[in-house]
Amino acid sequence: MIKVEKTQSSLKKCICEKCPSYTKCSKEKNEKLFCAKEVGKSSCEKEMNGCICGTCPIQKENFLLVGYYCINGSAEEIENKIGK
Numbered sequence: 001m002i003k004v005e006k007t008q009s010s011l012k013k014c015i016c017e018k019c020p021s022y023t024k025c026s027k028e029k030n031e032k033l034f035c036a037k038e039v040g041k042s043s044c045e046k047e048m049n050g051c052i053c054g055t056c057p058i059q060k061e062n063f064l065l066v067g068y069y070c071i072n073g074s075a076e077e078i079e080n081k082i083g084k
């Protein structure tokens with residue numbers, strides 16, 4: 001079971017703010033670390049303009065494989081959906 005938690009250290013490592021799909025709306029709401037179970041899908045409208053999760057240390061540390069958590073929901077939610 002994949003579980004990324006919203007900790008200060010994970011928030012610091014998250015690189016969502018550098019992503020082409022990251023929006024002004026998300027910045028204003030101070031939201032990132034979408035792969036974490038406490039965060040998940042963004043409350044802002046998002047377009048798929050690329051996802052840089054693949055180069056993020058959190059993705060590597062937790063053996064995550066998907067990406068676009070801001071659109072698809074947290075890593076845990078995705079895992080439950082695909083019934084892993």
Ligand code: SF4
Pocket residue numbers: 010013014015016032033034035036052053056057058059064069
């Ligand atoms: S894997 Fe993606 S959503 Fe999760 S911390 Fe890294 S950049 Fe943010």
Ligand code: SF4
Pocket residue numbers: 015016017019020021022034035050051052053067068069070071
């Ligand atoms: S989850 Fe992926 S697509 Fe969404 S903002 Fe973070 S890096 Fe970009």
